[in-house]
Amino acid sequence: MSVTQVPMPPTPKWGMVIDLDRCTGCQSCVVACQAENNIPINTEEAYLQRRAIEWIRVERYWEGEFPNIKARYIPVPCMHCSDAPCEPVCPVFATYHTNEGINMQIYNRCIGTRYCSVNCHWHVRFFNFWQPKWPASLENQLNPDVTVRTRGVMEKCTFCIQRVNHAEQNARLDNNRAVRDGEVNTACAQACPTRAIVFGNMNDPQSVVSRAIAGTDRGYQVLADLGTNPSVLYLKKLDPDAPAQSGA
Amino acid sequence: MQERHHLPEDQIIRDLLRPVVYTSTMNWVAFIVLGGVLTAFVFAAGWMFYWGVGVTGLNRPNMWGFMIVNFVFWIGISHAGVMISAILRLTQAEWRRPVTRAAEVMTMFSLMTAMTFPFMHTGRPWRTAYFVFPYDFWRGIWPDVRSALVMDPSAVFTYLTGTILFVFVTMIPDFAILRDRSTGWRHGLYRVLALGFRGQERQWKMQTISGFLLAAIMLSIFVSVHSIVSWDFAFSLDPVWHSTVWAPYFVIGAVHSGVSAVVTLMALMRWLFKFDSYLRPEHFDAIGRLLVVVGSAWMWFFMLDVFFDLFRQDPVDLVIMNTRFFAWPYVLLLAFIFIFGYFIPVPIWLFRRFRRNIKVMFWTSIMVNVGMWSERYWLVVPGLQQKYQWSFDWTSYRPGPIEVTLIIGSFALVGTLLLVFSKLFPPIPVWDELEGQRFAGEIQVGKRTVPAIVREF
Amino acid sequence: MRKGAMRRREFIKLVTTSTTGAVLFTGCGIGNGDPAYKFKFESPVQNPLDVIYGRDNWYATTCQQCGAGCGLVVRVFEGRAKKVEGNPDFPVNAGATCARAQAAVQDVYLPDRVGSPLKLSGARGSGSYQATTWDAAAKEFASDLSSAGSGGTLIITEPPSGAMGMVWTQFAGKFGAKQVAFEPDERVVLREAMRRVFNSSALPAIDLAHTNFLVSFSADFLHGWISPVQLSMGFGQFRQGRSDIRGTYYHVGPQLNGTAASADRWLPIKPGTEGLVALAMAQYMTAQGLADKAKAGTIYGGISLDQYAPEQVAAATGLSAAQIQDLAKRFANGKPGVAIAGTTAAAHTNALFNLTAVFALNLLVGSVGVPGGLTLNPGSPFPSGATSLPTATSGLSYRDWAGVINDMKSGKYKLAIIHGVNPAYGLPASSGFADALAKVGKVVALSTVIDETSQLADLVLPVNHSLEDWGLEIPDPGPGFQTVALQQPVINTLAPENGNPGFDSHSAGDVLIAAAKDANQALPWNTYADAVQSTAGALQGLNRGNITATDAKTFMLQMQAQGGWWDTGNKAAASAAGAPTKPTPAAQPQFTGDPGAFPLYLLPYPTSALDYGDGARVAWMQGLPEPISTTVWNSWVELNPTTADHYGVSTGDLVTVKSANGVSRELAVYVNPAAAPDVALIPLGQGHTATPNRYSERRGVNALDLVDASKVDSETGALAYAATRVQIATTGKKVRLARFEGQVPAFQVPGAPIIEIIRPTQKQG
Ligand SMILES: Nc1nc2c(c(=O)[nH]1)N[C@H]1C(S)=C(S)[C@@H](COP(=O)(O)OP(=O)(O)OC[C@H]3O[C@@H](n4cnc5c(=O)[nH]c(N)nc54)[C@H](O)[C@@H]3O)O[C@H]1N2
Ligand SMILES: Nc1nc2c(c(=O)[nH]1)N[C@H]1C(S)=C(S)[C@@H](COP(=O)(O)OP(=O)(O)OC[C@H]3O[C@@H](n4cnc5c(=O)[nH]c(N)nc54)[C@H](O)[C@@H]3O)O[C@H]1N2
Ligand code: SF4
Ligand code: SF4
């Protein structure tokens, strides 16, 4: 048997751009992620205990005072930090970086120290304090491509790794080509009705996500000064009432 | 200066072995009470393992709480052992003799207790056992040595191993004494433990040398252990936690709480075992003087840590500092830290009269540890609840009943282990006392009174 | 040993050296000397080539979670619906969905979904049922139909539309039944406003992608109003779809709702004064020459605008004259500017006036039928005739319901058939609907769940969920051109199997067709699928649109694959919008309750997740934070911080809200910094009592209970659910109010904002 060396396609770097000027806080992304990723049902108790799990969550911040008050929304998934502080603190490599820029979580390796969550400053790591449960009929909805987590493990946004892997596998089978822009999309970006979220390969200058950030001066990273270089980039919210040189 | 008490050797042996052979009523009461608390502890742990960490008060972002605080506390207590035994042995402080065993054994048991907490805190400790020890060699996946959570157990286990060795070596002559005076299963046990120690010169020499060597090695571990424990926090990017000063600060705090715990233990032993002629006021006096220095050094580091945050004026730190200083319950804990941890005990210890009063020493030492437990909570918990500018996520943490039970239980666990130990082995080193007596012996050489024995070490 | 295979000893050696090396090197930071080099860990667990994915199917269908009719594709795996996505081809939503559509997969597998036909086994309303077979149930239903006689049957459904509406209309005709429709009153007013202002029964599309200035009067158009996905898609474009212009959006309303949060400016007004502000804008625009005075005369015929100068109405609206003038200037200059009104604007005694006054502004500035303006939707592409699809029909107003309820009480009806609506919950209790229903000889409910209405039935027939059924809809509002949405079953109803309960349900259409046949009044179709397919087939004859197939079968297949039929070229004539047919007189809102005794306006509002209560049965919707208060799983009352201080309450304190109609309810307070000081906001949609419904029963209160049901819109008779005043009394009790926000009101930390904000450099719309 002879083996032919097939050239590998260039490695992608997955990234996301979230335009805060488009986002309306509708939380379609939140439910889409829950449906795609078998996220445990957030019961009233989960909220009362402040342990609700939303891999992407929409936070609402106030500014000002009635009647000159504004409510602002920001959707927050995992930032997939290029130098992720959650990774080196995990004693068992249950969270690690893929060479495609995704901060991964291996559920069955996690021993539940919660150190990664303590050292994630975007608060996007969620611990299964209880055993997640679904009524029998709702189990029919669970996505067979995503592991159902058990109690005692950490979970978080994976950039819908199952979708990425699937697209990459298809591309590999198709003459080992690179994944084309638009062939893979995350559940949150897919659902977003204002198209505030864009996902794709940051290494490809022609991808929608690269162009979304290249063509603007509004880009920023949340908590950029921590130096973790998040792969989730935000586009600043615009407001005609903003002070002349605010933001920055 | 050490006052000299001359007691006949057989009386020393009889007195010091009494707890091993005789169980007083108080002893039984202690067993029953501790056993009761321990049952609650086991139940609480079982409950948590069955249902999950959900039974605690932990939440997002407060992922670490009572159990981690308690871990730090007991690691701190463990620092008394080396401080008393190793340092005082190396510096040949005579007053150490009756105190060493209790300090070392407490080190051993508090380390064991401390280690159970991070494991329990994961909620499924068996997974740690499964994934960390027979690790995934097949796929070449190793623990990540960059994680403080790998360094930390390594350091603590090294310390525990060293301590056990150290305790063992210092106990060999006592095992021999016990072996020679016991029958039945006890004889068998002591015979094995005594390793054929017959009091030959070579054996004494080896025992002394290994004791000194271990003491010297332990000294470096001693500094590293609590430094590394502090890195569990200081390695992170969390505001107020990621502070370089935490390593020495934690070490000195550990000594403060550990040595105070030894005072508590000495007073208890004095009452429980009637060791009045061995644990004498001058011992409390000496430890009290040590504590004045240690306590003040600790207070200095405490202030430094606060000043560093105030000096930097980083808004994310200041938010937490504000909570620590002005918000309930941290303001109460702060009062405990200052009043109990320092401003009541240390001024009292300045007076020789009080240092020699066992009751005063007992209660002040208890106070220090109330203050020091509060300090650990004050340092650890607020660091998570207002992390960075996510005011949308800011949430406080309140421990659940299970956690409180586990914490109370940890005290019972250490207490029970100490009590069981005292039923098997003498809590004051018999040979050390005898050696002290011999060293104290004096002879007349011409006009001078000189020690009867010349030391080699 | 095979050549090249590794010996065990070599293997062990390799493993030991490489792993020791890895640990040492990384531990000591030796690495390759490059500080940027990090110990990157590639997990062999990824095993990419080993993963075998199961085979999934994606089926296009139509969303029925609300009335907007978006196109979906549903991922189906081994017969289970797994995930809903927007149908990228479908013109209404172009691939996106709202949160409620995402939850459709949870709705279809509701644990308390009715599993088999149920026959009442206790007193009416007791909720005790016995399972029965479909054969027995169908026989009973058919004989009830026969014995009810002409005029003895009452049918209550959603406003009949699409294929299901068609079947119902035919069915009602066969049996001489009275057919009435239920929908939230707000939508009844909106339809009437469309008829009066635009002479159109369909809702208009809004070309937001090209709009420069948008003003919404209370309409929650991004989070639930009429077609939130379509409007959100447009809104994204409105903001950032053009390189040169960023659309400007002002929100005028008594509440900073989730939609208003996205506004550039929110102008808080007194409840119910939306119409006044619109008239003041019109007055100012005409006075300033920004709009044509003569045109205004026709449009607002009968209303003398001079009485509504900004200075004159400012006090009543709670705004300053300058604010209204500024708004009017921006609206007139921001061509094209669009004004819309809805949600709570339509819940007052002057509801129709509010809506007509606002929508007429579009006519005034010429924003109808132009790019960036309101686009009227064309009529149905289906040939009219016996089997034409009903479209854009309206429900009964609350006042009209009173008539129906009287008839029910009088014993006129021997049989009531209820399908897909829940009037026992959605009509205020004081309407007497439940008592009236008890006077009807027999009640048959076609439902997927036991709700407050089906709980009153004698016979519950479990019907298929929309993901399991056929359908044909004309989305309303459409995208501006003729569009038909095809709904097809993407899964079969789960049969009961080993331990999994399953649901023994039938298609509602099939149930009707079979019942009509059994009662010897056969409908023209054999099955509901037939009805849908034969009706859809009529589109082929038009020879236009997105599907080009020439044979009927391929046409249907392509339509199923694409999710519908549409003809981008077929738009409504721009001239269709003439002058308003019947001007609506100006009116101030009336409120029940003396302002002294009842100092706060009660403002109940539909939430994005629960809407008027439909979403409450789904766990994901209950657990979805309300966009402003972030509260979940409950009801609460929102008070302004100063108001809360006045009563000495804070978030989580239990208060008694006593309304001027004498009803009081205990609710937890949420201190909302954006609530107006004289308003008490209470979300609608909770307070369900029907059981079993594990996610909705006994949660919170139904805010409609507090509403004085005698207050209706003077024109349409729609319930004015925001026309009641309330007082607050403290109880001294405190509860834990589940919400997503942390323990402090989340204000941005000064100097270190999470959300960075800058001034736009683009031209402002
Ligand atoms: N539909 C369908 N059903 C089948 C079959 C079929 O072909 N199709 N085949 C039948 C046959 S022959 C068999 S053997 C069974 C197999 O049935 P299962 O044993 O259920 O097989 P898998 O789905 O391959 O694997 C189970 C889970 O293990 C996870 N997993 C992978 N690696 C690891 C690991 O290292 N540790 C842990 N803890 N989990 C891991 C996978 O992600 C997956 O979720 O199915 C039977 N049933
Ligand atoms: N990548 C990957 N590979 C796997 C697995 C995996 O999870 N991932 N799973 C592994 C496991 S657990 C299993 S059991 C194997 C299964 O691997 P296979 O045994 O290859 O499984 P099948 O493809 O199910 O069946 C083989 C053939 O038998 C035929 N067949 C059916 N009935 C009969 C009969 O009565 N007589 C005869 N002569 N032929 C019949 C079928 O048509 C089919 O062509 O796959 C293994 N391979
Ligand atoms: S956002 Fe948090 S979880 Fe995600 S990569 Fe960064 S540190 Fe890790
Ligand atoms: S919780 Fe799990 S993933 Fe996080 S650090 Fe601990 S073991 Fe690693």
Ligand code: SF4
């Ligand atoms: S990328 Fe995927 S996993 Fe991450 S938030 Fe979005 S939907 Fe969830």
Ligand code: SF4
């Ligand atoms: S779906 Fe889009 S618009 Fe809605 S909250 Fe998420 S990011 Fe914002």
Ligand code: SF4
């Ligand atoms: S707006 Fe209505 S029809 Fe469209 S996706 Fe949402 S629920 Fe479905």
